[in-house]
Amino acid sequence: MKAAPRRNRTASGPTPSRAATDAGLARLLELAMRNSVEKVSAMLQIPILIDGATVTPAAAGLLELPAAASCVAVLLGIRGETGGNLLMSLTQAGASELCEMAPPEFKEFMPDPQECLRALLEEMANLLASTYLDVFSEVCSLRLLPTPPSFLAAPSAEVSDAFFAPLSGSSPTSGARLLCSHLVLRAPQVRMLVAAALPGDAVRRISEGARRCMPELFLT
């Protein structure tokens, strides 16, 4: 077997396999989710569990949006040194339960339940996305920031289209990845999806940066 060309090597050694890269990214995702959950938990004053962190090829069929005709989601773009999208999604019923947890004085200020819901979810998503991207930025030495959040209450297919928009036109072999985690908010029990759609070049830059700064993430 020929040795890989020099340009395909990183400072840490030969180009890792796709599986090793995905495993490393999944560990990075777990780290990012742990920090994010800590912040959101402090905001809502409730415990939140992380139920899994997976990295897969970026295929729309793998995004487990609520099956309901209408799901509630907040979409944020990733800007800075790479692109992509972040999504926080849950069912309308779960969102309504969550809204009940808003501080009473906030609900007094925003008596319209839909407006209250929107404000609460946008702030949660902003906090979650900022902390999530802080971890990626610090670990990968990249500057990554969220855009302001956009609230979507729409059929799942529309939410999926909006989420994957940054990847439109990219080939299946581009290396684009879907990073998914589920959060379980306790009392009331509400399940929430947090996902990132990363184009191939973003995946490459993030994984190269992480391999330099935290090579232990990529040990098999």
Next chain:
Amino acid sequence: MSTPQSLGRTAATGRKTTVLVVDDAIYSRVALRRILETEADFEVIAEAENGVEAVKKYKLYRPDVVLMDIVMPEQDGIEALRELVSFDPECRVIMCSAIGQEKMLTTAISLGAKDYILKPPVADKIISSIRMVVSAGMD
């Protein structure tokens, strides 16, 4: 709410410390207002939803302190900070953001922000930061 004409800059005269709250998220603005309203000597004099509005309201109300978010539509908090410092080099801006990246903090402080507080806002930190910034300005 006070009128712009009634406002001065000093907090040593016994009048309230006036604060402009800048954040695109209404949830944060309500949370910050609630924190500030627990202190009898603080007054939220105005709110803004983006950097452009923040600069306009600063010029109109001349608050003692600005609590400024970073990620906002139209104009972000860093650009607004740059404009405010250019307009009034003595302005007291405290950044209040969910972004905790070292580079962002360094940028904000180097541009003239007096402090940087991470969200979610904690009452004690917000209040002590405002008091610290106001008293430092009176030295």
